[in-house]
Amino acid sequence: MINNVLSKITDHIDYDKSTQLVSYLNIYNYKILRKNREVLERIDHFTLDGIMLILFIRIFMGKKIKRKAPDFSSYFKDMFAHFEVKHKRIVFIGGSESEIEKFVEIVKYYYPKLDVVAFFNGFNIDEEQLIQKVISKKTDVVIIGMGTPLQELLMIKMKKMGFQGSCFTCGAFITQTAIGGKNYFPHLIDKLHLRWAFRIYKEPKLIKRYLLDYPVGLKYLILDKYKSEEN
Numbered sequence: 071m072i073n074n075v076l077s078k079i080t081d082h083i084d085y086d087k088s089t090q091l092v093s094y095l096n097i098y099n100y101k102i103l104r105k106n107r108e109v110l111e112r113i114d115h116f117t118l119d120g121i122m123l124i125l126f127i128r129i130f131m132g133k134k135i136k137r138k139a140p141d142f143s144s145y146f147k148d149m150f151a152h153f154e155v156k157h158k159r160i161v162f163i164g165g166s167e168s169e170i171e172k173f174v175e176i177v178k179y180y181y182p183k184l185d186v187v188a189f190f191n192g193f194n195i196d197e198e199q200l201i202q203k204v205i206s207k208k209t210d211v212v213i214i215g216m217g218t219p220l221q222e223l224l225m226i227k228m229k230k231m232g233f234q235g236s237c238f239t240c241g242a243f244i245t246q247t248a249i250g251g252k253n254y255f256p257h258l259i260d261k262l263h264l265r266w267a268f269r270i271y272k273e274p275k276l277i278k279r280y281l282l283d284y285p286v287g288l289k290y291l292i293l294d295k296y297k298s299e300e301n
Contacts, residue, residue, distance in 0.1 A: 071110060072294040075100075079116045079127065081136040083145065085152045088210075091225050093239040094140050096120030098279055099218035101287035104294065109222045112229070117145070119241075121263040122288065130295055140215075140240040142252050143260050149238075150177070153211060154184045161204050163224070164192040164215030164244035172248040180252055192216040192244075197224060201231045210235045215244040 075095075083092060095103075095116045100123070103109055117138035118124050127133050138145045153160060165173060170191050177184060187207045190200055192215065204212060212228065212235060214221040225237035246254040250272075259268045266280050 071104075071107065072291075072298050075103075075110050075116065076127065076131065078113065079118060079135055081117065081138050083115065083117065083138070083149070085149055086156065088236055089229070089234055090114045090236045091222075091229060092117065092237065093218075093222050093225075094119040094138070094241070095123060097122050097126075097284050097287040097291065099241075101283060101290055102218050103222070104290060106219055106222075109219060109226065112226050113222065120266075122284065123291075126288070126291060130292075139265075140238065141243045141246070141254065143255050146240070146243070150181050150184060154181045157183075157185055158210040159185050159187045159208060161187060161207065161209045161212045162189040162215075162244065163195075163200070163212065164221075164240065165248060166193060166245075167191045169245050169248040173244045176247055176252060192220075197227060198231070201228050201233065204228065205231070205233055209233070212237045213240055214238070215240040215242065217241060 079095065084090075091113050092115045093113050096119045098120075117140070118127070118135055119137065119139045121137070124135065124137055127135055140146055142150075152158075162170060162174060162177075164170060170189050174186055174189050178186065187209060188203065212225065212233070214224055214237060216224065216239075218239075218241070221239040221241070225239065228237060255265050255268055259265060270277050270280055
């Protein structure tokens, strides 16, 4: 299974391709997703979000793949501009009600011609009703920030229910943008690959994730890779 997952990692996304499911991988959400075979099988592409996983792939696979985080410091900047030019119909899902409203306000400021046909908060949602609304609006692209694995499971359910557009997961992107604006991570922090330290500083509740869950996730990643080579 791990080799199949790693084969889906890419630093090139075709923004115009329809019916694709795109998520991201880091050590933390690999630890979560490895338990859900359906998610790993149904996701079409993974981008890399995290220097530790980038180093792992360079060391164990000999492949140099660039980080593509789901935010404006990375490929979302160009992707949103592309969607604006191509008049793609966009739906955003994630964050609290106030966060998603603020997020859309910020996005529309920087991309005034982006066709945002609807947006929904990521809490206490009726998934089937939401999906029906998304489909009825002839949506081209859905961007979901609900955390792993909820966001991945929702976009898989969308496809099962007949959604024909593309879905991208974005983790905390909606909330971070609502709180910190378009550039949540300072440029130097981003350049030095210290986003993890900055997030601990801004969100102390994440200290367990980075200091405990990440080492455990790395252990699973190495063990899974080792077992795959034995078989």
